[in-house]
Amino acid sequence: MSAAKIVAIGDVNGQLESLFQKLGTLHAKNAFSFALITGNLFSDPTSASSEETASIQRLIDGTISVPLTTYFALGSHPLPPTVIDKLDSSEGELCPNLFFLGKRTTTKTSDGIKLVALGGTHDPALDSLSKDSYAPTYSETDARSLRGANAADILVTTDWPIDIRKGSQAPYASDSSPTGHPSIADLAIALKPRYHFSPSNAFYEREPFAHPSSEANPDTFAITRFISLAPFANPDKQKWIYAFTLDPTAAAPITLPSSTTSSPLSSSRKRPLPEQQSYRFANPATSAGYRGGPKRRRAPPPSQSECFFCLSNPSIATHLITSIGSESYLTTAKGPLPPKDSTSLPFPGHMLIIPLAHSPTIPSLPSDTVAEMTRYRHAVHALLKSRAPRTAAVTFALDRAAGVHAHWQFIPIPADLVTKGLVSAAFKVEAENEGHGAVVAGPPGADAEGADVFRVWVWDPATGDEKEQHLVLDDRFRDLQFGRRVLAKLLGVEGRADWRACGQSVDEETADAEAFKEAFAEFDFTNEE
Known part of the structure; x- marks a missing residue:
């Protein structure tokens, strides 16, 4: 299986036609394997304009064309009711080529890329697994449950991991970066994703960082690249799109790339995370x-x-x-x-x-x-x-x-x-x-x-x-x-x-x-x- 060409995008906030037209132009030149919208695809339904609401219906109806396979995350906004209704009736496919990643999921693409997604922002009032698949909030239990995925090629979260900027010299073009949450750091430590995307109001690409070597693989390094993309078409012209190639079969490196730092993440748990018959619930x-x-x-x-x-x-x-x-x-x-x-x-x-x-x-x-x-x-x-x-x-x-x-x-x-x-x-x-x-x-x-x-x-x-x-x-x-x-x-x-x-x-x-x-x-x- 050859390396996949992937394009990641920050918050879109309802600019559907502009985004997919731009994406179509880029796809015609680059032949991406798939696109990944890492933040809010839609604007907040409580403040959406009539035109934004109408464009959602055009997207669902197929009037707005999605040019390639595209996955969109659950961001910090609630999803519009028409979107939820459609997703409920179509098993997560909003329209041709457009798929919902879900709140707490693992997905394997046709290229063999393993995506793990945790959508929404942390809600300290939640103390168990979220039952609402569309509410833009998650609990620590939701985050903990995804550690069972064992590994990820790409991790997508709405919240940043706490302390992700520690030890980094990379600039963040905003007065203050998101605070981050310990449960996202724990999740990143467990999964050791090759790429971790989490949106914000400005662009930030941290230096690659290496996780501590494991006893099972003491001679190789698991390296994560954390990237936060600015919103699509933002007035400051900050980077909102990121294209890269990823080979899911590539072996872990035995030497560290230049500029790699040690991991800024530390576990919040009282015990170190491990690496997971089957009388099943259903069959x-x-x-x-x-x-x-x-x-x-x-x-x-x-x-x-x-x-x-x-x-x-x-x-x-x-x-x-x-x-x-x-x-x-x-x-x-x-x-x-x-x-x-x-x-x-x-x-x-x-x-x-x-x-x-x-x-x-x-x-x-x-x-x-x-x-x-x-x-x-x-x-x-x-x-x-x-x-x-x-x-x-x-x-x-x-x-x-x-x-x-x-x-x-x-x-x-x-x-x-x-x-x-x-x-x-x-x-x-x-x-x-x-x-x-x-x-x-x-x-x-x-x-x-x-x-x-x-x-x-x-x-x-x-x-x-x-x-x-x-x-x-x-x-x-x-x-x-x-x-x-x-x-x-x-x-x-x-x-x-x-x-x-x-x-x-x-x-x-x-x-x-x-x-x-x-x-x-x-x-x-x-x-x-």
Whole structure:
């Protein structure tokens, strides 16, 4: 794949016809792969003139032609109502060649360029994932959720990262630059984008800066170029357009380009960011759990914008989410296995513990991520011990290299099944009966090196002990619902082995999630941080 020629543009503020005419002229000479509008495409609808409103309709109707594939960001202004109506009915395509990036998204272009976008300005009153896809505000949780994208070729944010001008000699042609926000700095540290665009009232191009080398790649440098473009057709004639080429397959440099500085960004988090099976919210048939080297043809896995476990997916079922940490999050399961009245708790208690990072296996995640996931598991144990002392818990994971987005499933069970040794026996018997091999006590070791593995943790509330078992899988293993099916038999609810047989309405799902959050509040360590 050859390098893509890209053109980025600052705030347009409703000058639609002028912009696209100018862009058409430039595209005819340069043959850009796509254009990127990094700020407000439209003027503020609360103060828009009648001509600006009319031009929006002409754009939607196709009277104003968009000359090439163009992505536009959510800026600091609300989108006009006619634009929102059109986007809702057309899956993000406003008119031919014009696509909305969205508030909190990852996008892969046809050239293989990975775009990550966080639109709007920070609203300190928001304390969870934004549910309004068009409101020009974001929460720290929104920003944190995008770290799971792992990397970006281009990052687009409305807010600047805090301290981005620190250590820079590059001029900013305005009396004062935007203050910036720590959550954007954290996001840039996590994604290490090659280019980071964030609009403002003046042009600013910072010297390239190098992120600290990682343990995984100690001999290469991740370099970011931060660029802020002035508004289109601004009276001061400051630079509002920036053309560049980008090869998404290019290797990271092993030497620093001249004028490169050290990174001005520092993490605001209390723990360093890490680098992220798949019983999915929507369709477990597309799940998988991990292992290298394809032995058979299979459909490509969902991208992060399609993954039902990535918080950057605008279609994620946010009403199921109960807690979000720095590295992972906790959510109720869709189609829970235990019936609601199976414990003394006012909710089923079937939970998913999911890393923010999009990765097919748990072992491939940084230790900080696994540590936080374990902390979540132990916190739910504490909840059970306090509120349902006769309830034990089983956590299992199907770790496959061909997986999508690794996670753990946490299921409460009657404690007597653990004390009688029935849980461990159930997994051993089922594995042997199906010819999968022997379930071995303890964590995976040399026997599992390079292999796909099914792992189980069984917690006994009477002793507080948690014992692990594992099953090394061969290439013939296809039973992605193995763990759920074993527990369904053990609990005497085989009719619930398929999550689709346990469907709930959105209202019922929301009520269970809210009931869990209320009970979990005193055990949720994220409330302390």
